Amino acid sequence: xxxxxxxxxxxxxxxxxxxxxxxxxxxxxxxxxxxxxxxxxxxxxxxxxxxxxxxxxxxxxxxxxxxxxxxxxxxxxxxxxxxxxxxxxxxxxxxxxxxxxxxxxxxxxxxxxxxxxxxxxxxxxxxxxxxxxxxxxxxxxxxxxxxxxxxxxxxxxxxxxxxxxxxxxxxxxxxxxxx
Numbered sequence: 001x002x003x004x005x006x007x008x009x010x011x012x013x014x015x016x017x018x019x020x021x022x023x024x025x026x027x028x029x030x031x032x033x034x035x036x037x038x039x040x041x042x043x044x045x046x047x048x049x050x051x052x053x054x055x056x057x058x059x060x061x062x063x064x065x066x067x068x069x070x071x072x073x074x075x076x077x078x079x080x081x082x083x084x085x086x087x088x089x090x091x092x093x094x095x096x097x098x099x100x101x102x103x104x105x106x107x108x109x110x111x112x113x114x115x116x117x118x119x120x121x122x123x124x125x126x127x128x129x130x131x132x133x134x135x136x137x138x139x140x141x142x143x144x145x146x147x148x149x150x151x152x153x154x155x156x157x158x159x160x161x162x163x164x165x166x167x168x169x170x171x172x173x174x175x176x177x178x179x
Contacts, residue, residue, distance in 0.1 A: 003036040006047050008055040015051070016044040023055040024084040057086065070153035071100030072107045076118075076146035090125040091117075104151045107143065115139045 003015035003022050015022040017040030024036070047055070073096035077087070087093065095117050099107050107114060118139050122129070129135055 001038045001040070001043070003038045003040075004043065005036070008047060008052050012055045014047040014055040015040060016047045018042045018044045018048075021048075021051045021054075022084050023051065023086075025081045069100050070150055071096075072102070072104060072143070072146045072150040073097060073099030075149040075153070076143060079142060079146055079149070087121075087125065090121045092121050092125070095121055099146075104147055104154065107147050107150075111140065111143060111147075115143055118143070 001017070003020060004017050005013040005022075005024065006016045008014050008023075012023065012025045014024075015036070015038060017038050019042070020038050020040030022036055022039065076099065077092070077096050080086070095114070098117075099114060102110055102114075115136050119129075119135055122135070
């Protein structure tokens with residue numbers, strides 16, 4: 001059975017099936033593009049009030065737009081938010097800041113320690129990790145996706161400039177190329 005996603009507020013949706021509680025925020029895409037395996041026990045028509053309250057907290061977060069930092073940490077938080085995972089009572093904000101400060105290349109260099117920190121945060125958050133299951137490969141994939149998204153966002157911010165005192169040119173870092 002798949003989740004029965006219903007709009008709660010803005011771009012935030014929640015599953016109406018009994019016992020599921022999945023929430024998701026779709027800043028860049030439509031919920032119809034996704035099929036979430038439902039954790040519920042029976043089909044439902046309305047989103048339970050406690051799930052809707054949690055979904056409204058998710059809706060209160062700033063939108064994923066250009067006003068937010070485009071670092072890997074922010075991109076990871078937005079990826080997780082799209083899957084309905086929102087940090088509460090954990091050290092996730094510090095990890096996000098660390099990743100943003102490291103930047104794309106720093107996160108690639110420190111990926112093992114970043115992934116270990118995320119798993120520790122998940123355990124502190126209360127996520128149950130089954131005995132014998134190693135979440136690190138999956139966390140690494142998410143971190144790599146976040147790094148790639150941050151890299152793309154960084155490249156999109158590159159602007160064409162005219163160097164002072166020179167005929168119109170493209171300034172790319174420290175290199176000036178005559179137009």
